[in-house]
Amino acid sequence: MEQTQDHSFCLSKSQKDSFENDGFLIIDDIIADKQLIQTIRERIKPLFAGDFTTGIFPDEWYGRPGLSKEDITKEMVNAWKSDHNIARLVLSEKLGKLAADLMGWTGARIAQDDIFWKPVSGKPIGFHQDQPYMSFFNPSQVVTVWIAITDVSKENGTLEYALGSHKWTHDSTLKDQFHAPTDYMYTLVNAAHKQGIESPVIVPVETKSGGCSVHHGKTYHGSATNPSESRERISIAIHYLPSECEFLSDKPAGYIYGRYKIHNSTTMDETFFPITYTQSGYRSPCINDFIKDPLSK
Numbered sequence: 470m471e472q473t474q475d476h477s478f479c480l481s482k483s484q485k486d487s488f489e490n491d492g493f494l495i496i497d498d499i500i501a502d503k504q505l506i507q508t509i510r511e512r513i514k515p516l517f518a519g520d521f522t523t524g525i526f527p528d529e530w531y532g533r534p535g536l537s538k539e540d541i542t543k544e545m546v547n548a549w550k551s552d553h554n555i556a557r558l559v560l561s562e563k564l565g566k567l568a569a570d571l572m573g574w575t576g577a578r579i580a581q582d583d584i585f586w587k588p589v590s591g592k593p594i595g596f597h598q599d600q601p602y603m604s605f606f607n608p609s610q611v612v613t614v615w616i617a618i619t620d621v622s623k624e625n626g627t628l629e630y631a632l633g634s635h636k637w638t639h640d641s642t643l644k645d646q647f648h649a650p651t652d653y654m655y656t657l658v659n660a661a662h663k664q665g666i667e668s669p670v671i672v673p674v675e676t677k678s679g680g681c682s683v684h685h686g687k688t689y690h691g692s693a694t695n696p697s698e699s700r701e702r703i704s705i706a707i708h709y710l711p712s713e714c715e716f717l718s719d720k721p722a723g724y725i726y727g728r729y730k731i732h733n734s735t736t737m738d739e740t741f742f743p744i745t746y747t748q749s750g751y752r753s754p755c756i757n758d759f760i761k762d763p764l765s766k
């Protein structure tokens with residue numbers, strides 16, 4: 470099977486300019502391997518039921534059958550460790566190159582992945598910036614590639630961006646609700662007002678499955694309740710750091726990342742934070758094992 474590698478992939482100047490001006494970029498059909506997207510779509514339900522084919526549990530798992538409310542947006546973090554099909558998407562060189570090229574980095578490293586499974590009538594995700602969630606690293610830069618696993622549009626609660634908000638000068642904090650807030654635009658509207666903007670321009674990501682959007686770590690984004698009576702929405706976000714990134718030595722690394730910080734060291738071990746693309750051609754050697762089907766060994 471194809472491994473979502475495409476070394477010829479290149480962004481145009483107008484795509485780079487759009488990202489620079491708007492804080493995001495939507496690209497249709499980024500994943501040529503439609504079979505992989507379909508396989509991942511079929512794996513979502515078993516994954517959330519706890520079927521981890523590699524034997525490794527994800528780092529976060531909200532939306533467990535029988536334990537969680539049915540109408541929240543289910544979320545799973547670092548499922549690439551739990552399922553080799555997710556790994557084949559998340560550890561793709563092409564997506565790493567896309568992230569690095571848009572940010573002007575020499576390479577890209579996985580911070581974490583994040584599955585969002587928004588059922589029919591599924592509750593919103595509050596507007597936020599990604600950067601404050603990843604403030605444990607040096608250099609402190611983040612970019613996210615968000616891949617549509619189902620077709621996505623306003624009709625099924627797609628991701629929304631506040632145009633140009635990556636250039637706003639007031640950064641958010643983490644004190645507002647992420648899952649199912651009463652008003653999913655609350656943080657955004659406050660931030661816009663501080664910036665002197667009455668009504669921020671909101672752009673929904675509309676693309677078919679296999680398309681993607683990429684957003685800067687400072688771009689405000691969130692998503693509404695799924696208004697559809699029949700169409701769930703599934704997407705996988707991949708948060709990237711620059712390949713040379715290290716932990717800050719003087720700051721606790723937080724709830725998930727702290728588990729992987731080696732004592733008295735700032736090194737980010739490539740087993741947990743693989744480098745998926747560098748201009749020199751280097752990729753973390755462990756990737757080849759992660760993308761193999763463990764059941765076929």
Ligand SMILES: O=C(O)CCC(=O)C(=O)O
Binds near residue numbers: 627628
């Ligand atoms: O898919 C969503 O609704 C939220 C996505 C998100 O927060 C992200 O990609 O950083």
